[in-house]
Amino acid sequence: MSAVAPARPETAPATPAVLAPRPSGAPRARRRALQPGGYLALVLATVVLGAPLAWMVLASMKTPAELYTVPLQWLPGSVNLDNYAQAADSIPLGRLLLNSVGITVVGAGLKVALGLTCAYALVFLDFPFKKVVFGLVIATLMIPPQITIIPNYTLVASLGWLNTYQGILVPGLASAFGTFLFRQHFLTLPRSILEAAELDGAGHWRKLWRFVVPMSTPTLAAVALVSVVTEWNDYLWPFLVIDRPDKMTLPVGLTLLQNTDGMTNWGVLLAATVVVTLPILVVFLVLQRRLVAGLTAGAVTG
Amino acid sequence: MTSVLTPGSSGPSGAPRGSATPASHHRAAAVPTAAPSDLTPSTSGPAHPAPGASAPTTPPANPTSSSPDREVQALHRGRLGARRRRRNVLWALLLAGPNLVLLLVFVYRPLLQSFYLSTLQWNLGSPVARPVGLGNYVEWFTAPTTGRVVTTTLVFTLATVGGAMVLGLGLALLLNRRLRGRGVARTVAFAPYVLSGFAVGILWLFMFDPRYGLVQELLGWVGVASPQWYTQRPWPLVMIVVVYLWKNLGYVALIYLAGLQSVPQDLKDAAALDGASSARTLRSIVLPLLTPTTFFLVVTMLLASLQSFDIIKAMTQGGPLGSTTTLMYSIYEESFVNGRAGYASAVATVLFLVLLAVTAVQMRFIQRKVHYA
Numbered sequence: 001m002s003a004v005a006p007a008r009p010e011t012a013p014a015t016p017a018v019l020a021p022r023p024s025g026a027p028r029a030r031r032r033a034l035q036p037g038g039y040l041a042l043v044l045a046t047v048v049l050g051a052p053l054a055w056m057v058l059a060s061m062k063t064p065a066e067l068y069t070v071p072l073q074w075l076p077g078s079v080n081l082d083n084y085a086q087a088a089d090s091i092p093l094g095r096l097l098l099n100s101v102g103i104t105v106v107g108a109g110l111k112v113a114l115g116l117t118c119a120y121a122l123v124f125l126d127f128p129f130k131k132v133v134f135g136l137v138i139a140t141l142m143i144p145p146q147i148t149i150i151p152n153y154t155l156v157a158s159l160g161w162l163n164t165y166q167g168i169l170v171p172g173l174a175s176a177f178g179t180f181l182f183r184q185h186f187l188t189l190p191r192s193i194l195e196a197a198e199l200d201g202a203g204h205w206r207k208l209w210r211f212v213v214p215m216s217t218p219t220l221a222a223v224a225l226v227s228v229v230t231e232w233n234d235y236l237w238p239f240l241v242i243d244r245p246d247k248m249t250l251p252v253g254l255t256l257l258q259n260t261d262g263m264t265n266w267g268v269l270l271a272a273t274v275v276v277t278l279p280i281l282v283v284f285l286v287l288q289r290r291l292v293a294g295l296t297a298g299a300v301t302g
Numbered sequence: 303m304t305s306v307l308t309p310g311s312s313g314p315s316g317a318p319r320g321s322a323t324p325a326s327h328h329r330a331a332a333v334p335t336a337a338p339s340d341l342t343p344s345t346s347g348p349a350h351p352a353p354g355a356s357a358p359t360t361p362p363a364n365p366t367s368s369s370p371d372r373e374v375q376a377l378h379r380g381r382l383g384a385r386r387r388r389r390n391v392l393w394a395l396l397l398a399g400p401n402l403v404l405l406l407v408f409v410y411r412p413l414l415q416s417f418y419l420s421t422l423q424w425n426l427g428s429p430v431a432r433p434v435g436l437g438n439y440v441e442w443f444t445a446p447t448t449g450r451v452v453t454t455t456l457v458f459t460l461a462t463v464g465g466a467m468v469l470g471l472g473l474a475l476l477l478n479r480r481l482r483g484r485g486v487a488r489t490v491a492f493a494p495y496v497l498s499g500f501a502v503g504i505l506w507l508f509m510f511d512p513r514y515g516l517v518q519e520l521l522g523w524v525g526v527a528s529p530q531w532y533t534q535r536p537w538p539l540v541m542i543v544v545v546y547l548w549k550n551l552g553y554v555a556l557i558y559l560a561g562l563q564s565v566p567q568d569l570k571d572a573a574a575l576d577g578a579s580s581a582r583t584l585r586s587i588v589l590p591l592l593t594p595t596t597f598f599l600v601v602t603m604l605l606a607s608l609q610s611f612d613i614i615k616a617m618t619q620g621g622p623l624g625s626t627t628t629l630m631y632s633i634y635e636e637s638f639v640n641g642r643a644g645y646a647s648a649v650a651t652v653l654f655l656v657l658l659a660v661t662a663v664q665m666r667f668i669q670r671k672v673h674y675a
Contacts, residue, residue: 038481045473046483050490052548055516056505072519114401121398127391133402140409142661144609146630147654150419150426150643151412157427174404204393233498235612240638251500251612258504258616266508276501284496288489291496296557 053281060084060271067267083271090260090268092245093275096253099165100232101279103249107169108227115178115223116216120208122179123186124194134183140176145237153240167241168249172234178223181297185219186212222294225287229295232280250276420651424644426637431644438648447624447632454539455608455628461543462550462610463603467596469547470554475584477555478562488559492552499549503616506545535625538618542626545613550606554599561595562588601664605657629653 059067060083061076087093121127122134152171161167189212197207213220235251242248245256250272257272284291420438424431442448473491477484494502509516510531518528529537565588573583589596611630614620620627620635627635630653637646 035481038476038479039483041476042481042484042487045476046487046490049487049494049548049551051516052505052509053493055509059508068514070513072514072516114404117397118401121394125390125394125397126387127394130394133398136402136405136410140405142658143409143413144605144654144657146609146611146633147416147650148409148412149633150637150647150650151415152408154426154643155407155412170404171408174408175401176405179401204397208397229496233496233500233612235498235500235615236634239615251498254500254504255615266511266514269504270508273501273504277497277505280496280498281493284493285489288492292492292556295495295553296560 053277056270056277057274060267060274062267064265064267081271083267084275086265087257087268087272087275091248091253091257091272093253093272095246096248096250097275099248100250103165103168103238104228104231107173107231108224110169110173111175111178111227111231112220112224114173115175115182116213116220117208118175118179119182119186120204120212122183124207124212125204137176137179140174141180145172149237149240156241161241163242163244163247165247168238168247172231172237178227181219181223181294182216185216189215218290218293221287221290222297225283225291226294226297228283229280229291416647416650416654419644419647422644422647426641426643428641434644438645439652441645442648442652447627450624451627451629451632454624454626455630458539458543458546458610458626458628459604459607462546462607463600465543465547466550466554466603467599470551470599471558471592473551473555474558474562477559488552488556491555494549494551495553497549499610499612500616502545502549503613506541506548506613507617510541532618533622535622538622538626542613542617545617546607546610549613550603554603557599558592558595561592565591597664597667601660604660608653608657608660629656 058074058076061078061080062073063077063080063082066073066076084093118137122130122137148171156162156167156171159167161170193215194207194211197211202210232249233251234249238249239252239255242252245253248256254269254272254276257269421433421435422431423434423437477488477491508514510518512518512528512531515528515531517531521528531537531541569587569591570583573587578586608628609630610628611634614626614628614631615634618626620631629649633646633650633653636642636649
């Protein structure tokens with residue numbers, strides 16, 4: 001509700017921009033008068049939404065004595081990484097991190113490559129049943145992964161892929177979302193450039209890498225980042241396929257820690273949670289614009 | 303669009319030689335093209351460089367639109383003959399084949415197999431399976447737990463979708479105001495959306511800790527005794543809804559923000575001149591204009607909410623006493639905890655049909671909206 005009432009000044013500051021010549025004295029004064037409510041709401045929202053993350057990081061550095069006191073202690077006494085060391089003793093944290101990084105990089109890379117090449121074929125090549133292929137790819141977007149889990153699990157088990165990296169990776173590789181985004185972008189590329197390249201003797205491979213890819217970097221970044229985030233966070237499938245600690249990804253390892261250390265040892269569990277969330281958080285903070293563009297890409301069609 | 307008489311269409315004879323130069327022009331143009339389209343995420347970018355690049359080569363009479371262009375292309379293609387077409391098919395196999403094979407093997411095959419499995423009485427990993435026809439479906443519809451699961455799913459879905467829409471719109475309205483620091487707020491609000499659902503569940507489990515959690519502390523400040531979040535119904539479900547909202551709020555807010563920013567300012571100004579209050583402007587102008595955004599978000603959130611798993615797995619494992627077992631969670635439980643894969647496939651099919659119905663509604667709406675636009 002707090003957001004509805006302050007909506008009034010929103011029209012005020014915008015007015016000078018529209019009616020440029022008008023001296024901005026009056027609206028400016030009104031804006032200043034009405035801003036405190038807006039700032040209060042903004043700060044409140046930021047604190048409420050940000051507190052859990054801050055609390056997680058702080059708690060991961062607290063000793064048990066600091067964690068379990070009844071007037072809550074807000075800050076840890078010192079930057080204390082004991083919980084992290086203890087988490088690494090309970091589960092092979094370094095190995096899990098390596099697994100997660102490896103699977104994310106390989107999985108996202110392959111997904112981008114599959115989407116890129118498939119979209120190239122769909123846009124720039126003529127071949128029979130092209131519409132059928134496109135339909136098959138797009139319809140996948142409507143099939144929830146949940147319904148495929150039991151048959152895929154059976155298949156992966158019969159291939160002997162349980163507890164293997166390919167067991168985690170391969171069933172999720174097919175790219176529908178990426179293909180779709182790449183196709184949308186390719187349709188906007190100027191055909192003349194590609195036709196010129198073709199007459200210049202460039203084959204499809206060369207056209208793809210020398211012309212299409214350099215003209216598609218924003219889409220490439222968006223698809224890659226979305227794939228990175230989904231691969232890193234993927235839980236249910238790797239959880240089902242893997243039960244050996246040395247092959248687990250970080251979120252699955254968190255389950256292991258939750259089951260072994262339980263809720264009795266919050267500091268350790270939260271230290272591991274920081275290890276799971278921090279890398280993606282950093283990626284998000286550094287590449288925010290591209291990542292958000294990718295994650296919200298579905299909405300743009302509307 | 304004075305589009306580009308392309309070198310390809312510049313005539314059947316002598317094309318290759320004549321366009322050797324323009325081609326290199328084009329290539330020179332291709333690299334700088336990448337840079338500006340880098341900067342503008344909008345799709346309008348690439349239209350510009352092409353006419354510029356081909357300007358020197360194009361004959362004066364080229365207000366050709368795409369249809370003659372296509373005819374020439376068709377001619378061109380015919381001339382190229384069967385060999386070229388065969389090569390094209392080979393390339394298509396090479397480029398689209400891997401993705402297509404993966405889709406067929408890991409999406410379509412299991413989809414169909416799942417329908418088949420749903421007609422079997424079959425335990426995961428067991429060599430024996432007994433066909434039971436629609437028996438699994440009959441069992442699901444008559445099982446005593448089904449009512450509870452459906453109710454839980456409904457409550458969870460309505461609460462998460464409704465809550466995310468209302469709070470997301472509120473947050474978007476706030477972020478749409480010209481306040482300093484709103485970029486930081488936007489970043490903080492969106493951050494949870496990119497995090498692992500399972501990790502988020504663990505983190506919030508600690509937030510809700512009945513003795514040492516932040517939530518009970520904050521409730522204490524306003525003089526409310528903390529409920530038994532972990533154990534006493536309906537609080538575990540409330541807890542999961544809160545966490546789900548926290549994780550997805552930023553997404554809804556950002557989509558709404560994009561919608562808000564596309565509401566024409568002059569409409570709002572006109573309303574203000576007519577003396578409409580801001581609440582009135584919101585209700586009569588802004589919200590109606592946001593209808594497509596709202597619809598998109600409701601559908602997206604519905605689909606996501608019906609499939610949510612990680613948070614529930616981390617926080618309650620469907621308990622206590624099944625009070626947080628949604629349809630999705632019951633599929634996991636039946637198949638991988640109880641091992642009843644045939645029965646679970648039937649439940650999965652039910653969920654699939656629900657999701658399909660939601661998507662079908664969306665499709666119809668999108669088609670209608672195209673007429674509006």
